[in-house]
Every structure is written in structure tokens, then in C-alpha cells.
Amino acid sequence: MAERKPIESAPKDGSKVTIMWKDGDGVVNESVGQYRDGGWWVYTDSDTQKKVDPTSWRPAPDDDDDQ
Known part of the structure; x- marks a missing residue:
């Protein structure tokens, strides 16, 4: 798993x-x-998206070379 980044x-x-x-x-x-x-969005369920204020990130699982 990739390390989280700012x-x-x-x-x-x-x-x-x-x-x-x-x-x-x-x-x-x-x-x-x-x-x-202008912001970060996540799905809270299959139909609903929410704007959030994230603190860190890492590549998504499909893009993670360590898997």
C-alpha cells in the first residue's frame, strides 16, 4: 500500500x-x-456524492503499484 501524502x-x-x-x-x-x-468529492453511496475537506491522499487501489 502506498504511503499517504499531504x-x-x-x-x-x-x-x-x-x-x-x-x-x-x-x-x-x-x-x-x-x-x-473547485473541491474534493467522494461517493457516500452509489448515487450520492459529497464535497469533503481531505487531509491526505494516496493513489487509488487500481493505480497502486504495490498491490
Whole structure:
């Protein structure tokens, strides 16, 4: 598994990466997300997307060379 990196270094070209973010209850989540429309977005279920404020990132599992 790839090491997490500061979110400032994440690609903002629309590619999907795994991001770490906290929800409204302060619970840390890890989700595949992408930067678009001026922010980071994740799917909370198969139909719902949410804008989040991530703290770190790593390549998404499909792009992770260590798997």
C-alpha cells in the first residue's frame, strides 16, 4: 500500500485517488475521491456524492503499484 501524502500534493486533474477526510462527527474516513468543480468529492453511496475537506491522499487501489 502506498504511503499517504499531504493533500496539497494530490493531482487536481480529475483523476481518482484515495483520500482521508473527517465527517461531521469527527470520524476519519478513507474513500476514493476526485478533485473537480473547485473541491474534493467522494461517493457516500452509489448515487450520492459529497464535497469533503481531505487531509491526505494516496493513489487509488487500481493505480497502486504495490498491490
